[in-house]
Amino acid sequence: MKVIVCGAGQVGTTIARHLSSEGMDVTVVDLDEEQVRRVDEGYDVRGVVGHGSHPGTLAGAGARDADLLIAVTRSDEVNMVACQVAYSLFGVKRRIARLRHAGYLAQDRRGLYAAEHLPIDVIISPELQVAEGIGHRLRTPGAFDxxxxxxxxxxxxxxxxxxxxxxxxxxxxxxxxxxxxxxxxxxxxxxxxxxxxxxxxxxxxxxxxxxxxxxxxxxxxxxxxxFGHKEKVARSVVIVGGGNVGIHLADNLRKTSRGMTIRIIEQDRARAEVIARELGDGVIVLQGDALDRDLLSEARIGAAETIVAVTNDDETNIFVSVLAKQAGCKRAITLVNKRSYEALIPTLGIDAVVSPSAVTISTVLRHVRRGTISALHTLREDFGEVIEAEVTDQSRLLSGPLGHVGLPPGMRIGAVVRDGEAFIPDDETRLQQGDQIIALVTYSYLKYAEALLGGGGRAR
Missing domain, CATH: 3.30.70.1450 (Regulator of K+ conductance, C-terminal domain)
Known part of the structure; x- marks a missing residue:
């Protein structure tokens, strides 16, 4: 399979590394020569310097023979045009684009991204998915993921x-x-x-x-x-950051969590006024610097059960989370982009970390895995993922009880869904054709696991 990745940032680089390790022919395109050089020298991928939506650049990247284009540059417009050019000029079979702006996302329901208009097969919206993931965590207090x-x-x-x-x-x-x-x-x-x-x-x-x-x-x-966790679902939440993640989360909580007190702290005055108008009376909007202790006090952070820090700045998110915990806030959920902070987080008392890049990578990989794999969730970008897959008649998992089919040490089947009912299997469980399995697979054993699952080639 030949893949072109437009964008050599953290997300694009990680996707390229994953796909290359699975034996795919990967080319990464970016305007930044230094980024391209690092990718070219650091991984088994080809780097091309150029604008991801320019026909000449895509031709040089091998678009005429490509099976898939993944556009994850920082620009929505570049990502959309790259998909259009890949489809119209080179006939690239599948196209995935990361889009952030709510105005563009709203047009998906109106058919803008159909092949006859703007041909994008899969739209990835990190902000929406991150907000949804935080909502899941809020509804399961005590779980960091x-x-x-x-x-x-x-x-x-x-x-x-x-x-x-x-x-x-x-x-x-x-x-x-x-x-x-x-x-x-x-x-x-x-x-x-x-x-x-x-x-x-x-x-x-x-x-x-x-x-x-x-x-x-x-x-x-x-x-x-x-596990000793009997925390109650939060009834008072302070959201720091009124960007796309913060406003999507507040809107979701306002609609689904009746009786919850929601406060948003946003530094930009104009943005704060927009949020207040959009969300209405169900959300209290405070304008100012979240690192100001007086403003945190005004937001009643000490009485809040959860602070959710989702600004565009990792350091602000980390420090405001620490200040909130010191003031008496029971739980901190913090958005962090930089992997270099990963080892530091547990020492600061932060309860849960959300990584937008991990969310994006999970979504992209879901669409390039074997056809039997319908969903996945990345567990640490260098470790593995939890997959959801169907057992087909070609699967070697049907050859006997799970304890005897030769599961590799890097694979654990944690649950099975049969006829709509979920159960936890043991070594004596025999799978049946049509079962859905939910399994952990480490990256070192991913190919082995795919061979066990069978079921044909790559996803559509």
Whole structure:
């Protein structure tokens, strides 16, 4: 498969690296010569310097033979035109574009992006997806990560083991997976001392671990309680940053969480006035610098249950989260773009980190995986992902019980959906054609896992 990636920023570079590691022929296009040089020298990809929407640049990148174009530059307009040129002049089969502006996104419902108008097959909207992901976290307090899967029949939960004396500390993974009502959960990954790994059945949980769990949706409260988390859903939220993420989140919470007090802090006066008009009486908008302690006090940050820091500046998000926690705010959800801050976050008391690039990468990869894979959620960009896939008649997973089909050490099947019902499998479970599986797969075993799944070539 031949892929052109327009944009050599963090998202484009990471996508290119992932696809190249899977044996695809990848070319990255960017105006920044230094960025292109780093990509060209650092990964097994080809770099081309030029404007991503210019016909000559795309021709030089091999668009005549390309199967897929992924446009993730910083400009919506460049991304849209790149898709148009790729389709009209070179016949590129599939086109994916990242769009941020709400005005462009609103036109999707009116058919603007159909082939006869502006041919974009998949639109990625990081701000909308980040806001949705934060909403999921707010509805599952105590989890630092949460993603509904299989039509919300199961949930992927990231849980801190941070309560001394809670029931799970010292227990083996095998005993925890086997316990609970009707096998409520499956532990698929552990993060310990900064290292992420797939645990064996004999590994014991330790205080300070971060655990990734796949749980039946009807058992989430039971699972969270077992880990010592009995937090209530927040009724008072302060959102710092009135950009696209902040306004989408506030609007979603206003519509879905009755009785919740929502305050937004926005530094730009004109933007604050726009937000106040758009959101109306259901949201309190405060204008000023969120790092000003007096303004935080006016926002009643000490009484708030959650602060959500989603400005365009990582440092502002981190510092305002720390100030809020010091003032008595119970929980901080913080948007961070730079991976270099990843190791620092746990030491600051921040409860959950949201990465826009990880959200975008998950969405892109979902559309270039094998045809049987319908969804995925990235767990740390260098570790692996949780996938949702259908078991076809070609799958080697049908050859016997799960304990005997040769699952690699980097793959864990955490849940199965059969006839609309979800259950947690064990080594004696036999899969059936048509089952949906939710599984963790590390990147080092991704090809092996795809071979086990079978089901033909790449996604449409």
């Amino acid at each position: 949460m993603a509904p899967m299989a039509g919300n029949r199961v949930k992927l939960l990231g849980i801190h083991v941070d309560t001394a004396g809670c029931a799970v500390v010292g227990q083996t993974v095998a005993s925890l997976n086997a316990s609970g009502a009707q096998r409520a959960m499956s532990i698929v990954a552990l993060v310990r001392a900064g290292r992420c790994f797939v645990p064996t059945s004999d590994d014991r949980l330790e205080l300070g671990d971060d655990v990734y769990v796949i749980a039946r949706t009807d058992q989430v409260a039971t699972v969270m309680a077992a």
